Amino acid sequence: MMNTALGRFRVIGIIEGISYLVLLLIAMPLKYYLDFPDAVKVAGSLHGLFFVLYILALAHVTFKDRWSILKVIVAFIASLLPFGNFVLDARLKKEQ
Numbered sequence: 001m002m003n004t005a006l007g008r009f010r011v012i013g014i015i016e017g018i019s020y021l022v023l024l025l026i027a028m029p030l031k032y033y034l035d036f037p038d039a040v041k042v043a044g045s046l047h048g049l050f051f052v053l054y055i056l057a058l059a060h061v062t063f064k065d066r067w068s069i070l071k072v073i074v075a076f077i078a079s080l081l082p083f084g085n086f087v088l089d090a091r092l093k094k095e096q
Contacts, residue, residue: 005064009057010089016054017085019047
């Protein structure tokens with residue numbers, strides 16, 4: 001799976017999606033309900049790193065596989081929505 005640009009993009013997308021959900025569903029409640037702001041600092045930093053890797057992988061797969069601008073925009077928007085990366089991954093798996 002990690003042998004192709006698309007495979008790497010899919011793996012990074014799943015990791016980025018998980019980090020986003022951890023940030024939203026675990027770290028944010030810990031910060032606001034249990035007064036533990038360090039959870040957001042750690043989860044937010046990791047998610048930021050994974051988001052940058054996602055964008056770099058998106059650029060790589062765009063040029064390597066000659067994706068259309070519409071497909072790139074959909075992939076970018078998917079990264080902003082909770083569970084969006086998982087839906088995108090399911091579609092990309094069908095194409096692969």
